[in-house]
Amino acid sequence: MKAKCLSSIVLVGALSACGGGSSSLQSLDAASPSGVVAAWGWSLPSYFALPTVPADNPMSEAKFQLGRSLFYDTRLSVNGIQSCSSCHIQAKAFTDGLPVSRGATSEFTHRNAQPLGNSAWHNSYTWGRPDVTTLETQMLIPLFAEHPVEMGLTPLNQGAMLARLQSDTKLGALFSEAFPNEGAPVTLSNVVKSIASFQRGMVTSDSRYDQSLQGKVALTASELRGKELFFGDAAKCSRCHSGFNLNAPSDDARGTSNHFQNTGLYNVDGLGGFPAPNRGVFEVTGKAEDMGKFRVASLRNVALTAPYMHDGSISTLDAVIDFYAAGGRVLTTGPHAGDGRLNPYKSALISGFSLSTQDKTDLIAFLQTFTDHAFVANARFSDPNK
Ligand code: HEC
Numbered sequence: 290m291k292a293k294c295l296s297s298i299v300l301v302g303a304l305s306a307c308g309g310g311s312s313s314l315q316s317l318d319a320a321s322p323s324g325v326v327a328a329w330g331w332s333l334p335s336y337f338a339l340p341t342v343p344a345d346n347p348m349s350e351a352k353f354q355l356g357r358s359l360f361y362d363t364r365l366s367v368n369g370i371q372s373c374s375s376c377h378i379q380a381k382a383f384t385d386g387l388p389v390s391r392g393a394t395s396e397f398t399h400r401n402a403q404p405l406g407n408s409a410w411h412n413s414y415t416w417g418r419p420d421v422t423t424l425e426t427q428m429l430i431p432l433f434a435e436h437p438v439e440m441g442l443t444p445l446n447q448g449a450m451l452a453r454l455q456s457d458t459k460l461g462a463l464f465s466e467a468f469p470n471e472g473a474p475v476t477l478s479n480v481v482k483s484i485a486s487f488q489r490g491m492v493t494s495d496s497r498y499d500q501s502l503q504g505k506v507a508l509t510a511s512e513l514r515g516k517e518l519f520f521g522d523a524a525k526c527s528r529c530h531s532g533f534n535l536n537a538p539s540d541d542a543r544g545t546s547n548h549f550q551n552t553g554l555y556n557v558d559g560l561g562g563f564p565a566p567n568r569g570v571f572e573v574t575g576k577a578e579d580m581g582k583f584r585v586a587s588l589r590n591v592a593l594t595a596p597y598m599h600d601g602s603i604s605t606l607d608a609v610i611d612f613y614a615a616g617g618r619v620l621t622t623g624p625h626a627g628d629g630r631l632n633p634y635k636s637a638l639i640s641g642f643s644l645s646t647q648d649k650t651d652l653i654a655f656l657q658t659f660t661d662h663a664f665v666a667n668a669r670f671s672d673p674n675k
């Protein structure tokens with residue numbers, strides 16, 4: 290039944306079309322971490338909350354392993370060229386190193402590939418979609434997106450994709466293990482559920498920053514100065530990037546926290562406009578106050594995820610800090626010229642500050658403590674067929 294709901298989404302080309310409105314998106318969302326926890330056994334630092342797991346997709350090791358295999362499987366794409374891992378590369382904390390990603394038909398997407406570590410905790414998915422609230426619903430975007438194409442599935446060719454998977458007996462056995470009560474487990478719904486389980490299992494919690502919070506290491510003098518700047522009143526980084534994922538609080542049981550912000554990257558018309566189709570939450574709501582609002586990015590592993598921002602338009606951490614210190618971005622030439630500092634929808638927290646060369650070095654040193662080297666090298670998250 291779920292598979293039918295999923296494909297109807299695709300047929301009409303809009304997420305909200307599933308089963309007559311956002312209510313069924315929400316139903317995928319029903320949270321019940323208890324019970325699930327015992328079966329899976331999250332092993333988390335004390336300052337982590339338990340993530341929300343949909344009641345109809347509890348965690349299991351078998352699903353995690355099937356999802357892991359599928360995440361790396363190019364048979365999921367229309368032309369057998371792309372897998373999720375084409376754009377989400379483990380060594381880069383599951384980003385791709387490009388300003389914007391390239392899909393199965395070589396078409397560029399509009400946005401920068403996001404890191405996937407700790408995505409179990411996000412309140413919403415992708416850069417600017419408050420309405421995409423589970424990994425299961427998010428996944429339909431890369432699988433079925435048409436404008437631009439990512440993996441190129443359609444309701445017509447999805448059967449052929451499932452047949453490709455079905456014909457692999459080793460993979461078939463993984464499906465049976467992951468969904469033991471189903472006679473014909475190779476379904477789109479189960480592909481989605483298992484990849485989502487793999488992603489929920491991608492926990493990154495062993496950075497130097499974590500080790501310092503746990504008293505296992507002491508930060509250097511430079512890192513500590515950077516930490517003070519990050520949490521201080523001048524730079525105000527932690528006013529938006531806070532909590533254990535260094536994003537807007539995501540452990541608030543999916544409350545209404547204002548985790549989308551306009552940081553003053555653009556002002557193409559002098560009236561606060563961002564370039565389409567990258568206008569953030571505005572693309573979904575059409576409300577002026579949502580212009581240029583993007584999700585506060587998690588800074589976990591940020592040193593590995595360049596280039597930065599929703600459109601990859603800032604190439605280094607150095608330049609990101611200059612951007613914040615200036616209180617927005619001024620583009621003097623090109624199609625997107627404008628003074629982002631004067632964007633009327635910009636957050637009041639982006640007001641600029643001055644910092645010395647040493648301050649900048651320190652702040653970058655602190656941002657680098659968010660890198661979890663064990664996570665990007667962990668064999669559990671690597672391609673099982675290599
Ligand atoms: C063509 C490159 C490409 C492929 C292939 C791809 N992605 Fe992505 N992914 C992206 C981009 C770009 C974004 C940001 C999308 C946006 O904001 O509009 C993204 C965002 C995401 C997010 C949201 C993360 C967050 O923090 O909200 C998840 C989860 C994700 N992808 C999972 C997957 C999975 C699972 C697959 C395979 C089924 C996949 N992706 C295939 C490029 C890709």
Ligand code: HEC
Pocket residue numbers: 416519524525526527528529530549550551552554583584585586587588591594596597598599600606609610613614636638639
């Ligand atoms: C008003 C809230 C706010 C404040 C204050 C803020 N940020 Fe951000 N940050 C955001 C948002 C929103 C994004 C995503 C913007 C986009 O992509 O358009 C972001 C993105 C980033 C990124 C890019 C992440 C990525 O994966 O591309 C970095 C790095 C960053 N911020 C660091 C900082 C630092 C360092 C400070 C302090 C100097 C800071 N931020 C202050 C809201 C904020």
